Amino acid sequence: MNKVVELNDLDGLFKDDLTIMIGGFLNCGTAETILNYVNQLGIKNLTIIVNDAGFNQKSKGSFLANADIDKMIISHIGTNPDIGKKMNSGEIEVELVPQGNLIEQIRCEGAGLGGVLTPIGIGTQAEEGNKVMEVDGKKYILATPLGADIAIIKAWQADESGNLIYRYSARNFNPIMAMAADTVIAEAEEVVKNGELENNNIETSNIFVDYIIESDKELL
Amino acid sequence: MSEVKSKIASRIAEEVADGDVLNLGIGIPTLVCDYIPDDIEVNIHSENGLIGLDREAEEGFEDKDIINASGRHATIKKTGSFFDTAMSFNIIRGGHLDMTVLGALQVDQKGNIANWMIPGKLVPGMGGAMDLTVGAKRVVCAITHQTKKGASKIKKECNLPLTAAGEVDLIVTELAVMEVDEKGLILKEIAEGVTLEEVIDKTEADLIISDDLKEF
Numbered sequence: 001m002n003k004v005v006e007l008n009d010l011d012g013l014f015k016d017d018l019t020i021m022i023g024g025f026l027n028c029g030t031a032e033t034i035l036n037y038v039n040q041l042g043i044k045n046l047t048i049i050v051n052d053a054g055f056n057q058k059s060k061g062s063f064l065a066n067a068d069i070d071k072m073i074i075s076h077i078g079t080n081p082d083i084g085k086k087m088n089s090g091e092i093e094v095e096l097v098p099q100g101n102l103i104e105q106i107r108c109e110g111a112g113l114g115g116v117l118t119p120i121g122i123g124t125q126a127e128e129g130n131k132v133m134e135v136d137g138k139k140y141i142l143a144t145p146l147g148a149d150i151a152i153i154k155a156w157q158a159d160e161s162g163n164l165i166y167r168y169s170a171r172n173f174n175p176i177m178a179m180a181a182d183t184v185i186a187e188a189e190e191v192v193k194n195g196e197l198e199n200n201n202i203e204t205s206n207i208f209v210d211y212i213i214e215s216d217k218e219l220l
Numbered sequence: 221m222s223e224v225k226s227k228i229a230s231r232i233a234e235e236v237a238d239g240d241v242l243n244l245g246i247g248i249p250t251l252v253c254d255y256i257p258d259d260i261e262v263n264i265h266s267e268n269g270l271i272g273l274d275r276e277a278e279e280g281f282e283d284k285d286i287i288n289a290s291g292r293h294a295t296i297k298k299t300g301s302f303f304d305t306a307m308s309f310n311i312i313r314g315g316h317l318d319m320t321v322l323g324a325l326q327v328d329q330k331g332n333i334a335n336w337m338i339p340g341k342l343v344p345g346m347g348g349a350m351d352l353t354v355g356a357k358r359v360v361c362a363i364t365h366q367t368k369k370g371a372s373k374i375k376k377e378c379n380l381p382l383t384a385a386g387e388v389d390l391i392v393t394e395l396a397v398m399e400v401d402e403k404g405l406i407l408k409e410i411a412e413g414v415t416l417e418e419v420i421d422k423t424e425a426d427l428i429i430s431d432d433l434k435e436f
Contacts, residue, residue, distance in 0.1 A: 078344025123385030
């Protein structure tokens, strides 16, 4: 099956009220071509799951500052003053989660786990709204699964069947998010024919990927 | 200010042992690298997904896919490796980091640390700071002793939202080196040219003066 599509083939997937997860850490490993396109679709009332708010004038940060977002589940917004303003004005609800808990919540969704017990956040505001459990005398937060309707992830290479290889520190949230959404759209810098990627090097199996978009080189 | 920063960073570098796996936060902690002697080999972990972080990339040699946790273009040692965020935080949470060095807004005599928000003013988020303070074997806080307005950052009890409770092991300021102990906060060293009275005067926390008080 050839999963490579053009951007406008994705139109039907994007509707109001979606929960979308976006891979990347600051300016690295985010699907800029796809985000740039989604921003033009005018969809509303989104819930966004992402590590950080990026830089406000650039790529992911610009998407987040301009999109119609109701809620963000995120570990860090300090690099993007636009998001801070929207949070303070009440325009966006921001749920801040420790980064390691956030990735475990996403991993739980993709791995069929009911949650993980994490010591991170005990004795802090991160406990709020979470169940705290004691095991052998030590307190843990129960971090529950976090999934999305759509994951927008970024790879370096993809084959037409959807196998993915990442590059250097551009992995970050991408391979984990690839397992945690109903529909997974992967952007790749290089798209090759099936058989051209070494089986031994594939990091995300094609079973997780629904659509492949080739990066616009000018947005890399 | 640069003198203050280098005083703190160079003292923290003395805490680093050969073979340590370290995570260094943004600001003064990053400078610690510059003071680690050449005969000590360390592995620097960066929470965005690598071990073996090296210096920032020189202009013209940046690779868009190699960054540090501040989002700046970096380089990696020949023996370094990359991984995803789940693995990166397994390393942190699983006790595989020998030391993390972090900045803070406040620390207190119980080893509490606050460095992720000022209610109503500044809410950057915790990022990986809660994970690092709980997960690392040793937590070293690199902090200037007082705020710009002259208030002590070394408190009896933090009044800002905590990053972690009771996790700080060592506090290094431009004036003092203090260790958090079951008994309280032990003043171990005072900076050259600074009097004990001055340190006590500028510290809100109760200090237990070490019998073996040294100068640094």
